[in-house]
Structure formats: C-alpha cells, structure tokens
Amino acid sequence: MLLRAEARHRSRLCVGLDPDPGRLPGRWRGDAAHLYDFCAAIVDATADLVCAYKPQIAYFAACGAEDQLERLMAHIRVTAPEVPIILDAKRGDIGSTAEQYAREAFERYGADAVTLSPLMGFDSIEPYLRYPGKGVFLLCRTSNPGGDDLQAQRLADVPGQPRLYEHIATLAQGPWNRNGQMGLVVGATYPSEIERVRALAPTVPLLIPGVGAQGGDAATTVRAGWRGDAEGRTTGPVVVNSSRAILYASGGEDFATVARAEAERTRAALWLAPA
Ligand SMILES: O=c1ccn([C@@H]2O[C@H](COP(=O)(O)O)[C@@H](O)[C@H]2O)c(=O)[nH]1
Numbered sequence: 674m675l676l677r678a679e680a681r682h683r684s685r686l687c688v689g690l691d692p693d694p695g696r697l698p699g700r701w702r703g704d705a706a707h708l709y710d711f712c713a714a715i716v717d718a719t720a721d722l723v724c725a726y727k728p729q730i731a732y733f734a735a736c737g738a739e740d741q742l743e744r745l746m747a748h749i750r751v752t753a754p755e756v757p758i759i760l761d762a763k764r765g766d767i768g769s770t771a772e773q774y775a776r777e778a779f780e781r782y783g784a785d786a787v788t789l790s791p792l793m794g795f796d797s798i799e800p801y802l803r804y805p806g807k808g809v810f811l812l813c814r815t816s817n818p819g820g821d822d823l824q825a826q827r828l829a830d831v832p833g834q835p836r837l838y839e840h841i842a843t844l845a846q847g848p849w850n851r852n853g854q855m856g857l858v859v860g861a862t863y864p865s866e867i868e869r870v871r872a873l874a875p876t877v878p879l880l881i882p883g884v885g886a887q888g889g890d891a892a893t894t895v896r897a898g899w900r901g902d903a904e905g906r907t908t909g910p911v912v913v914n915s916s917r918a919i920l921y922a923s924g925g926e927d928f929a930t931v932a933r934a935e936a937e938r939t940r941a942a943l944w945l946a947p948a
Pocket of ligand 1 (some may be wrong): 689691729761814815816817858859860882883884885886887914915916917918
C-alpha cells in the first residue's frame with residue numbers, strides 16, 4: 674500500500690495530523706470541537722500529495738475527542754483510499770494489554786499501521802502482528818535529543834556490542850519481522866543514525882519524523898534513508914513526516930491553501946533528493 678501510494682503520488686511525504694486546539698486557525702482557535710473539521714480540511718487539501726497520513730492520538734485523547742479521531746480515520750479512508758494511515762500511539766505493554774491496544778488501533782480506528790515502543794520485548798509486539806496486512810513501526814532512534822539516553826547505549830550481552838537502536842534495527846530486519854509487517858522510526862534530526870539503521874535494515878520502511886518544525890533537512894534525510902534499484906524502484910522506503918510546519922503554515926482562514934503549498938514544497942524536496 675505504501676509503495677503504491679509513493680508511486681502514484683510521487684511522494685515520500687507523510688502529513689502528520691497533530692491538531693492542537695490552541696493553534697487552530699481563525700474562529701476555531703481554542704475550540705476542541707473542531708479538531709476533526711481542521712484535520713479533514715488538511716486531508717482534503719493534501720490527499721494527492723502524500724504517501725501516508727499520521728494522526729497523533731495524543732492530540733485527540735487529551736481533549737476527550739476520540740470520536741473525532743474515528744470520524745477522521747473514516748474521512749481519510751473515503752477521501753484518499755489508496756493512502757495508508759499510520760496511527761502514532763507509541764504503545765508498549767504486556768501481551769494481554771497489547772491485544773487491547775491492537776484492537777484499538779486496527780479495529781476501532783481502522784489504522785493500517787501503528788507506532789510501538791519495543792522496550793518490553795517481542796511478546797509486547799506479537800499481538801499486533803496477528804492482524805494480517807497491518808504494520809507496526811518500532812521506535813528505534815527517535816528524533817528527540819534525549820533519544821540518546823537509552824537508544825545509544827551499548828548492549829554488553831549481544832555479540833558485537835551494538836547500540837540499542839542498532840539492535841532494534843537488526844531485529845526488525847530479521848527475526849522479529851516474521852511476515853514483513855515491521856518498520857522503524859528514525860528521526861530526521863540524526864541523519865548519520867538513519868544511514869546506520871538503513872545499513873542494518875536495508876528493506877524495512879523507515880518512518881522519519883523531524884523534518885519541518887524540528888529542523889531536519891529533507892534532502893539529507895532521503896539520501897540517508899531511501900534506497901532504490903537501478904531502475905529507480907524503491908527497495909528501502911522512507912515515509913518522511915512533517916506535522917506542525919504544514920498544519921500551521923497559516924493561522925488564518927487560508928490555512929488549507931497555505932498548508933497545501935507547504936506540503937507541495939516539502940514533497941518536491943523529498944522527491945528530488947536522491948537524483
Ligand atoms: O521520534 C519521533 C517519533 C515520533 N514523533 C512524532 O512525529 C510528529 C512530529 O511533529 P512535527 O510537528 O513535524 O515536529 C509528532 O506527532 C511526534 O509525536 C517525533 O517527532 N519523533
């Protein structure tokens with residue numbers, strides 16, 4: 674689904690849907706009843722420009738607006754049926770609870786993929802893999818500076834003493850990826866770590882947040898993470914997320930038009946990079 678959307682829309686851009694009531698445009702500002710209206714307008718304005726959407730569940734749950742997230746998921750499905758939806762939930766818990774989180778992501782919200790923390794091990798991931806055709810993105814080297822606190826530490830008991838994020842990449846490319854359902858989250862703010870992850874995990878999709886508001890560079894990100902064959906066909910996909918830089922490109926009534934222009938600019942920067 675991801676490869677089809679990438680080819681069809683000539684896009685490696687994922688628009689992140691992180692609706693902050695305090696940053697909604699014009700007359701909606703401060704009113705959490707309009708999270709859906711805002712995000713739906715962004716989707717309508719960008720549906721032909723993206724390879725994925727990534728709603729961030731925290732922005733809806735914090736306002737008690739899960740019903741609006743359900744409506745948004747349904748709206749994306751109708752407006753852009755070919756575009757995968759990655760629910761950014763960063764779940765991670767024991768198997769019995771993970772089963773409930775998997776139901777929430779895939780049955781309640783109908784997401785195509787969900788972000789997960791791998792810290793609790795494979796049995797905390799396995800319940801999600803029981804859903805055929807659904808994907809998981811494991812946090813690997815996150816975009817925040819504090820990601821180094823744990824992810825850069827070396828594992829003394831693993832041969833070669835890899836850093837934790839390197840070990841996660843190796844597991845996701847190999848033994849944990851039983852049915853090709855696994856991808857990794859790597860921050861655009863750390864391009865050399867993207868390259869390292871890509872070397873260890875040559876074919877898994879990389880979800881790369883950090884372009885836009887966090888300052889990651891689009892072209893550098895794609896060069897570090899995207900891989901293709903001699904004909905230019907993607908063999909190692911990247912899904913590069915930008916949320917705030919697109920959502921809040923304008924705070925006025927023209928927000929959707931300006932968001933589209935910013936999405937077009939980012940999409941072009943991400944597409945032209947490897948050439
Ligand atoms: O390492 C990570 C993992 C997830 N995120 C999420 O991506 C977006 C980034 O938003 P911007 O406005 O483009 O900075 C947001 O939903 C984060 O929760 C991340 O930033 N880094």
